[in-house]
Every structure is written in C-alpha cells, then in structure tokens.
Amino acid sequence: xxxxxxxxxxxxxxxxxxxxxxxxxxxxxxxxxxxxxxxxxxxxxxxxxxxxxxxxxxxxxxxxxxxxxxxxxxxxxxxxxxxxxxxxxxxxxxxxxxxxxxxxxxxxxxxxxxxxxxxxxxxxxxxxxxxxxxxxxxxxxxxxxxxxxxxxxxxxxxxxxxxxxxxxxxxxxxxxxxxxxxxxxxxxxxxxxxxxxxxxxxxxxxxxxxxxxxxxxxxxxxxxxxxxxxxxxxxxxxxxxxxxxxxxxxxxxxxxxxxxxxxxxxxxxxxxxxxxxxxxxxxxxxx
Amino acid sequence: xxxxxxxxxxxxxxxxxxxxxxxxxxxxxxxxxxxxxxxxxxxxxxxxxxxxxxxxxxxxxxxxxxxxxxxxxxxxxxxxxxxxxxxxxxxxxxxxxxxxxxxxxxxxxxxxxxxxxxxxxxxxxxxxxxxxxxxxxxxxxxxxxxxxxxxxxxxxxxxxxxxxxxxxxxxxxxxxxxxxxxxxxxxxxxxxxxxxxxxxxxxxxxxxxxxxxxxxxxxxxxxxxxxxxxxxxxxxxxxxxxxxxxxxxxxxxxxxxxxxxxxxxxxxxxxxxxxxxxxxxxxxxxxxxxxxxxxxxxxxxxxxxxxxxxxxxxxxxxxxxxxxxxxxxxxxxxxxxxxxxxxxxxxxxxxxxxxxxxxxxxxxxxxxxxxxxxxxxxxxxxxxxxxxxxxxxxxxxxxxxxxxxxxxxxxxxxxxxxxxxxxxxxxxxxxxxxxxxxxxxxxxxxxxxxxxxxxxxxxxxxxxxxxxxxxxxxxxxxxxxxxxxxxxxxxxxxxxxxxxxxxxxxxxxxxxxxxxxxxxxxxxxxxxxxxxxxxxxxxxxxxxxxxxxxxxxxxxxxxxxxxxxxxxxxxxxxxxxxxxxxxxxxxxxxxxxxxxxxxxxxxxxxxxxxxxxxxxxxxxxxxxxxxxxxxxxx
Numbered sequence: 001x002x003x004x005x006x007x008x009x010x011x012x013x014x015x016x017x018x019x020x021x022x023x024x025x026x027x028x029x030x031x032x033x034x035x036x037x038x039x040x041x042x043x044x045x046x047x048x049x050x051x052x053x054x055x056x057x058x059x060x061x062x063x064x065x066x067x068x069x070x071x072x073x074x075x076x077x078x079x080x081x082x083x084x085x086x087x088x089x090x091x092x093x094x095x096x097x098x099x100x101x102x103x104x105x106x107x108x109x110x111x112x113x114x115x116x117x118x119x120x121x122x123x124x125x126x127x128x129x130x131x132x133x134x135x136x137x138x139x140x141x142x143x144x145x146x147x148x149x150x151x152x153x154x155x156x157x158x159x160x161x162x163x164x165x166x167x168x169x170x171x172x173x174x175x176x177x178x179x180x181x182x183x184x185x186x187x188x189x190x191x192x193x194x195x196x197x198x199x200x201x202x203x204x205x206x207x208x209x210x211x212x213x214x215x216x217x218x219x220x221x222x223x224x225x226x227x228x229x230x231x232x233x234x235x236x237x238x239x240x241x242x243x244x245x246x247x248x249x250x251x252x253x254x255x256x257x258x259x260x261x262x263x264x265x266x267x268x269x270x271x272x273x274x275x276x277x278x279x280x281x282x283x284x285x286x287x
Numbered sequence: 288x289x290x291x292x293x294x295x296x297x298x299x300x301x302x303x304x305x306x307x308x309x310x311x312x313x314x315x316x317x318x319x320x321x322x323x324x325x326x327x328x329x330x331x332x333x334x335x336x337x338x339x340x341x342x343x344x345x346x347x348x349x350x351x352x353x354x355x356x357x358x359x360x361x362x363x364x365x366x367x368x369x370x371x372x373x374x375x376x377x378x379x380x381x382x383x384x385x386x387x388x389x390x391x392x393x394x395x396x397x398x399x400x401x402x403x404x405x406x407x408x409x410x411x412x413x414x415x416x417x418x419x420x421x422x423x424x425x426x427x428x429x430x431x432x433x434x435x436x437x438x439x440x441x442x443x444x445x446x447x448x449x450x451x452x453x454x455x456x457x458x459x460x461x462x463x464x465x466x467x468x469x470x471x472x473x474x475x476x477x478x479x480x481x482x483x484x485x486x487x488x489x490x491x492x493x494x495x496x497x498x499x500x501x502x503x504x505x506x507x508x509x510x511x512x513x514x515x516x517x518x519x520x521x522x523x524x525x526x527x528x529x530x531x532x533x534x535x536x537x538x539x540x541x542x543x544x545x546x547x548x549x550x551x552x553x554x555x556x557x558x559x560x561x562x563x564x565x566x567x568x569x570x571x572x573x574x575x576x577x578x579x580x581x582x583x584x585x586x587x588x589x590x591x592x593x594x595x596x597x598x599x600x601x602x603x604x605x606x607x608x609x610x611x612x613x614x615x616x617x618x619x620x621x622x623x624x625x626x627x628x629x630x631x632x633x634x635x636x637x638x639x640x641x642x643x644x645x646x647x648x649x650x651x652x653x654x655x656x657x658x659x660x661x662x663x664x665x666x667x668x669x670x671x672x673x674x675x676x677x678x679x680x681x682x683x684x685x686x687x688x689x690x691x692x693x694x695x696x697x698x699x700x701x702x703x704x705x706x707x708x709x710x711x712x713x714x715x716x717x718x719x720x721x722x723x724x725x726x727x728x729x730x731x732x733x734x735x736x737x738x739x740x741x742x743x744x745x746x747x748x749x750x751x752x753x754x755x756x757x758x759x760x761x762x763x764x765x766x767x768x769x770x771x772x773x774x775x776x777x778x779x780x781x782x783x784x785x786x787x788x789x790x791x792x793x794x795x796x797x798x799x800x801x802x803x804x805x806x807x808x809x810x811x812x813x814x815x816x817x818x819x820x821x822x823x824x825x826x827x828x829x830x831x832x833x834x835x836x837x838x839x840x841x842x843x844x845x846x847x848x849x850x851x852x853x854x855x856x857x858x859x860x861x862x863x864x865x866x867x868x869x870x871x872x873x874x875x876x877x878x879x880x881x882x883x884x885x886x887x888x889x890x891x892x893x894x895x896x897x898x899x900x901x902x903x904x905x906x907x908x909x910x911x912x913x914x915x916x917x918x919x920x921x
Contacts, residue, residue, distance in 0.1 A: 059769035059856045063849040068842045085828050087729050091720035098760055105764030109858030113883045116764055120757050127753035135745055138736060190560055198859055271747055280742045
C-alpha cells in the first residue's frame with residue numbers, strides 16, 4: 001500500500017521544489033514592495049552559506065533537537081507522499097514541531113523562549129483545523145490513506161469548501177506568513193528578534209530552513225488532495241493558493257496571538273465543523 | 288481458580304500484618320515481599336487465563352457474602368462516627384441513605400439468594416488486574432522511602448505509617464475484588480472499600496485542608512454509592528430471585544432490564560472517575576502524600592470508575608442515556624484539558640490531565656461501539672503507566688527542590704538529569720506520537736467518525752487534543768531548559784525509588800512497542816467476545832509506528848556527533864551586558880536577574896470560569912439522563 005518510490009522522490013525533490021518556491025516567493029514579495037528582489041536561487045545560496053559556517057550553540061542539546069526536527073519533518077512528509085495514513089502524518093508533524101519548540105526552550109534564552117511559547121500557540125491554533133480537514137476527507141472518500149484519497153474520483157473541493165477555507169487560514173500560519181507570523185518570521189521584528197530560531201545559526205539554521213522547505217511541499221500536497229480528481233486543476237489551485245498567501249503576507253500587518261488563536265478556532269468551528277456537520281447530516285439522510 | 292481469591296485476600300492479610308509492624312526495617316521487608324508476591328500472582332494469573340476467555344467461578348466458602356455485609360455495616364458506622372465528629376452532615380446523610388438501602392436489600396431479598404457465580408475473570412479483568420498488581424505494588428514500594436522522607440520533612444504531621452500501608456494494601460485488595468467480582472453485591476462491597484481507603488488516605492496528614500478534601504471525596508463518592516445501591520435495589524425488584532445480580536447475566540439480559548442499573552452504576556462510575564461536575568474531589572486529593580495521588584490516579588480508585596463504565600459499555604451502545612454519559616466524558620475531556628493550561632502546580636496539571644483522560648475513556652465507553660471500547664481499554668493501560676511514572680517523578684523532584692511548581696523545575700535536566708529524562712519520557716507518553724496515549728486518541732477519532740453523533744466527539748478530540756499539546760510541551764520545555772548554573776541534587780534518591788522509576792519508564796516505552804501484542808492477546812478477544820467483532824490498527828501503521836519509536840530511541844545518540852566542533856556562546860540578551868549566570872544590566876544601571884516564565888492564559892483558560900461552565904454543562908446532562916431514566920423506570 002505504501003509507495004517507497006514516492007517517498008524517495010519526496011526526499012530528493014522536495015528541497016529543490018521548496019527552495020524554488022521560496023525563491024519565487026521572495027521575488028514576488030520584492031516586486032509587490034517595489035524592489036527588484038534577490039535571484040530565484042538565492043535561498044539555495046543562503047542555505048549553502050549557512051552550512052559552511054561554524055556551529056555556534058548555547059547548549060549542545062540544541063543540535064539534537066534540530067536534527068530530530070528535520071528528521072521527523074522528512075519522515076512525515078515522506079509518509080504523506082508515500083500514501084500513508086493522514087492522521088499519522090499529522091501526528092508525526094506535530095512531533096517534529098515539538099522538537100523545534102524544545103530546541104528553542106533548551107537554550108534558555110529570553111527571545112527563543114517567547115518564540116517557543118508562541119510557536120505552541122500556533123500549534124494549538126492550527127492543529128484542530130488540520131485534523132478536521134483529514135476527517136472531512138475521510139467522510140467523502142471513506143479512507144484516511146493519502147493514496148486512496150488522491151485516487152478518489154470525487155471532487156473533494158465541492159464537498160469540502162468550508163474545510164478548504166479553514167485550511168487556507170491555517171496554511172497562512174504554517175507558512176509563517178503575516179498576519180500570523182507570531183513565533184518567527186521571514187521579516188525582522190523588533191520585540192521578537194528571530195523568535196523561536198533566535199539561538200540557531202550556521203548549520204542548525206540551515207536545517208531549520210530545509211525542514212521548512214520540506215514542510216511547505218507537504219502543505220502544497222495537502223492542497224492538492226482537495227483537487228486530486230483533476231491534476232491540472234490541482235496544479236492551478238496550488239499556484240493560486242500560494243499567490244494568495246503571498247498577497248496576504250504583504251497586505252496585512254502582524255496580529256497579536258490572542259486574535260490568531262481566536263480567529264483560527266472560530267474559522268475551524270464555523271467553516272470546518274459546519275461543513276462537516278452538513279456532510280454528516282447529508283450522509284445520514286442519503287443512507 | 289485459586290489465583291483470584293489469593294489476589295483478593297493476600298493483600299488484605301499483608302495489610303493486617305503491616306498494621307501491627309512498627310519497626311521500619313521489618314515493614315520495608317514485608318512490603319517488598321508482599322509486593323513481589325502480588326506481582327508474581329498477577330503474572331501467574333495472566334498466563335493461566337489469558338487464552339481462556341470468560342470464566343465464571345462459584346465460591347465454595349458460604350458465609351463470604353455475610354462477612355462482607357457485616358464489614359459494610361462497620362464501614363458505615365465508622366463513616367457515621369467521623370461524620371458526626373467532624374460535623375459533616377452531608378456525608379452522614381448519604382451514608383444513612385446508602386446503608387438503609389443496603390439493609391433493605393439484604394433483609395428483604397438477599398437472605399437465601401446465592402447467585403451461582405460470584406467471581407469471574409476475562410481478558411478485561413485480567414488487564415485491570417495487571418495494572419493493579421504491577422503498577423499498584425510498584426507504587427507501594429516507592430512509598431516506603433517517600434514516606435520516610437515525608438515525615439522527615441514534615442515533623443508536625445503525626446507518623447501514622449502503619450495505617451498508611453494498611454490502607455494501601457487494603458486498597459489493592461479492594462481493587463482486585465472489584466475487577467474479579469461477578470456478583471454486583473460483591474462489586475458494591477469492594478466499591479465501598481475503595482471509597483473508604485481513599486477517604487482515609489487523602490486525610491492522612493490530618494490538617495484542616497486534608498480533612499476537608501477527604502470529606503469532599505467521601506461525599507461525592509457516597510453519592511455515587513447511593514446510585515449504586517439504587518441499581519441493586521432495582522435489579523432485585525425486577526427479579527427477586529437475584530439472577531440478574533451477576534454482571535455477566537445482566538449484560539446478556541438485554542436493554543429492557545440492564546439499562547436502568549447500567550446508567551445508575553454509570554453515574555456511580557462518573558463520581559468515582561471524578562468527571563465534571565465531580566472533578567473537584569480528585570483535584571483536592573492532591574493534598575495527600577504523592578504516592579497516594581499516584582495510586583488514586585493510575586491503578587486504583589478512578590480506574591474503578593472507568594472499569595464499571597467500560598464493563599457496561601455494550602448496554603449504552605446506541606441509547607440516549609449512553610450518549611449523555613459519553614457527552615459528560617467528552618466535555619470533561621475538553622474543559623479539564625483547557626484548565627490544565629492555566630495551572631502551574633505540577634500535581635494539579637497531572638490531576639486535570641487525569642480527569643481529562645478519564646473523560647475521554649468514558650466518552651468512548653458511553654458511545655460504546657466496539658472500536659471505541661477497544662480504544663478505551665488501550666487508554667486505560669497507557670494512562671495508568673505514564674501517569675504513575677509522572678506522579679512518582681514529581682514526588683521525587685518535590686522532595687529534592689522543595690516545590691512542585693513547574694516554574695521551579697526550570698533546568699531540571701541540569702539539576703536532576705535522570706529524573707528529568709524519565710519525566711520527559713512520561714510526558715511524551717501522554718501526548719506525542721508514536722506513544723501510547725496518542726495511539727488511543729487516534730483510534731478514538733477514527734472510531735467516533737462512524738458512531739452516532741460522532742462528529743461532536745471528533746470536534747472535541749480535535750480541539751482537546753491540541754490543547755493537550757500545549758500544556759505538556761511547555762512543561763517539557765521548562766525541564767529541558769539548560770540553565771547556566773545548577774547544582775546536581777539527585778544523588779540522595781534511594782535505590783528503591785530508582786528501581787521503581789526505571790521500571791515504570793521502561794514499561795512506558797515497552798508497552799508502546801508491544802501494544803499490538805497486548806491488543807491481539809487481550810483486548811481484541813475481549814471486544815470480540817462482547818461485540819462479535821473487533822477493531823485493530825492496520826498492519827502498515829503499526830510497522831511505521833514501531834519504526835518511529837526506534838528512530839526516536841536512536842536520535843539521542845546523535846548527541847555523540849556533536850561532542851567536538853561545537854562552539855558555545857551565551858544566549859542573546861538584546862546586547863545588554865550579561866553575566867554568566869544570566870544577570871543583565873537593566874535600565875538605570877540596575878542589575879537584574881533573567882527569569883523566564885511560561886504562559887498560563889488565565890483569562891482564557893482560567894480554572895474558575897471553565898470549571899463553572901463544565902459543572903453547569905455536565906450537571907445539566909446528568910439531570911437530563913436522570914429524567915430519561917425516570918421515564919424508563921415508570
């Protein structure tokens with residue numbers, strides 16, 4: 001049932017795709033702000049340079065947590081593309097993120113401590129909606145396995161429009177885009193410094209960046225599932241969704257954690273749950 | 288069948304022995320030997336019965352029931368006495384009602400009735416017995432050293448350790464009796480024993496707070512006891528020959544007869560499992576010495592509550608009353624998890640997490656499909672192990688650093704590295720993939736989707752589950768923060784404690800690895816025998832999770848890679864001049880100490896507000912169930 005080839009393809013291709021997406025993102029963002037922007041390959045240059053730097057840490061265990069972080073991000077992404085159980089994929093992702101948070105806590109530094117706390121807030125803000133998305137996909141396709149969901153002929157998006165909107169909301173959080181870039185962000189912030197990643201530099205920061213690429217590819221794969229009935233539409237949908245995120249990133253200013261948590265939960269409740277409730281009701285009526 | 292009476296009676300004998308032993312060395316020896324024998328007895332019982340399915344036994348000893356009745360009256364008299372002495376008239380009132388019901392039952396019906404089979408064993412009883420016999424006894428061994436230090440630290444508290452260990456072993460005996468009894472009159476007797484034991488153990492220190500909380504626990508549990516006695520009365524009223532007094536006979540008798548007693552006993556289970564609105568007794572119970580909390584939370588007391596509810600799960604399946612019991616559990620899970628975010632006292636966090644998990648177990652059992660019962664039993668096992676480990680870790684830490692506040696556990700990894708790692712594993716076991724509790728939550732989500740009104744529960748699990756991530760992770764974060772200056776203080780921990788802690792840590796991991804085996808030898812046959820079909824995780828997922836566990840165990844070795852070539856620098860302090868022990872130059876030239884504190888979100892997850900909401904909600908639901916039940920009875 002599990003496809004090893006896909007997993008290996010993910011392992012090799014995801015950083016390339018993720019890095020390119022990140023490069024295009026930076027270019028577009030720059031253009032929106034009236035700048036020329038870096039070359040598309042800039043993210044690769046950045047990571048390459050970071051990898052060459054000296055390994056500076058506050059405490060040795062940070063290395064362990066970050067290595068575990070990237071390993072489990074890769075494992076869960078590979079499991080997703082191999083066609084594994086969606087809930088297990090989500091739980092493995094949570095595990096990976098806990099390692100990132102723990103890495104930040106381990107350094108006992110004020111800025112990364114605050115970043116870690118905020119990262120936790122983000123996790124509890126997005127996780128319910130992601131689980132509800134998986135549940136919604138199960139309700140339509142009767143399977144939690146990604147390969148079976150992807151192979152489904154049913155247009156998931158038509159059954160799950162509310163869930164999809166809810167997912168886009170948490171997509172913003174996961175991509176670390178404004179207005180929800182609470183714990184760390186692509187832009188510098190006065191009070192946070194670099195939040196959860198403050199105490200990471202050199203090879204560790206490079207690992208975090210690569211893990212982020214892997215993660216983004218996984219999230220794009222998740223968007224794909226909503227449109228899996230027609231791969232062409234799916235690719236267009238992914239591009240539109242990502243462009244939308246870039247636009248949101250550049251048009252909104254950062255909000256407080258309270259609003260992030262509340263809005264994420266309210267959207268999960270209003271869009272996700274109501275959508276599922278309707279499906280549930282219809283399933284009951286139709287049977 | 289000798290194993291069952293042995294497991295019930297032997298702890299009681301050990302208890303009586305301990306009541307008369309004042310010498311400490313002798314007591315240590317007796318407790319250890321007794322613990323060993325009980326543990327061995329449980330394992331022996333496991334190997335004897337794990338393949339045989341349900342077995343019913345009649346007890347050749349005729350006056351057993353009469354002895355129990357007399358003991359019950361003595362317990363009632365004792366409670367009456369202390370109730371009047373301490374002017375707790377609610378407790379007095381409840382014990383009078385309960386005893387009146389019981390005497391009525393005994394005098395009108397039971398004389399001459401002997402249900403054919405008083406004892407039984409099946410895979411579920413066996414699982415419970417393993418939890419009691421292994422984890423319960425480990426806690427007893429741990430308690431030896433703990434109580435020694437406890438009295439050294441608290442000279443003002445009267446040393447009543449003879450009573451303490453007496454109660455501990457009576458508790459184990461009562462729990463064994465509870466899970467092995469088929470006769471509901473017997474179950475009730477053991478039920479009362481656990482109520483009494485918890486009352487005395489919670490009030491052990493005899494301070495005003497302890498006495499108050501002990502009475503709170505007593506009153507709530509007596510309320511459940513009254514409902515239980517009501518169930519007995521109803522059953523004898525329906526059939527005076529008493530044939531439905533056997534759990535097995537009752538479960539096969541169909542809804543018409545079983546529903547009313549099942550719901551009444553379910554209510555008793557809710558009080559004992561400390562679900563909302565009765566959660567306050569378990570939170571109050573943390574005034575007791577930590578081994579008592581460990582015992583109450585993991586292997587006894589609250590597990591008795593969920594045991595009866597899971598037992599009667601097949602009766603609840605598909606009924607409105609069952610759904611309501613499930614909802615009480617579900618809301619308790621959600622709200623208690625949320626309250627745990629706002630708590631900084633480690634024991635209180637553990638208490639609310641226990642309440643939440645019991646809520647989840649009851650939610651599964653109340654809805655009661657076969658997949659959910661499977662998940663519920665899995666939850667019981669994993670929770671017992673991880674929770675006992677966590678309590679004992681907190682107890683050890685408390686004696687060394689003099690606080691059970693999570694904020695004071697900052698940098699525990701430096702000060703008590705071994706304990707910190709164990710605590711870390713225990714916490715991971717409570718909420719992270721691929722450990723036990725998460726496997727059960729996952730199974731529960733999948734099972735709820737297909738159940739009636741399951742979407743409500745799926746939503747509760749989605750939100751409640753992520754809330755759990757928050758409070759556990761920030762605790763983990765606290766203990767693994769590497770503080771620049773910390774003195775190592777764990778060398779004084781005694782070897783008995785180490786032994787228990789190591790064993791529980793190992794169990795936490797091992798059970799995650801062998802849970803497919805536990806599922807296929809014990810849980811699946813049990814669910815199969817009750818429902819005719821059973822649930823299991825898919826083979827692929829089991830393999831993947833086993834791989835994840837191995838990967839997790841390998842990861843710490845990566846630390847070896849970083850022994851050389853790593854340069855250490857101080858944490859970023861915004862460019863302020865900072866000393867090595869994290870004192871920095873603040874404004875106006877004042878030197879300040881760096882203090883990092885977790886978020887607690889009092890405004891959002893405050894105990895008072897959420898507790899009020901939970902109490903109102905769950906009280907309303909129970910009232911609704913009561914109304915429905917009255918309708919059925921009439």
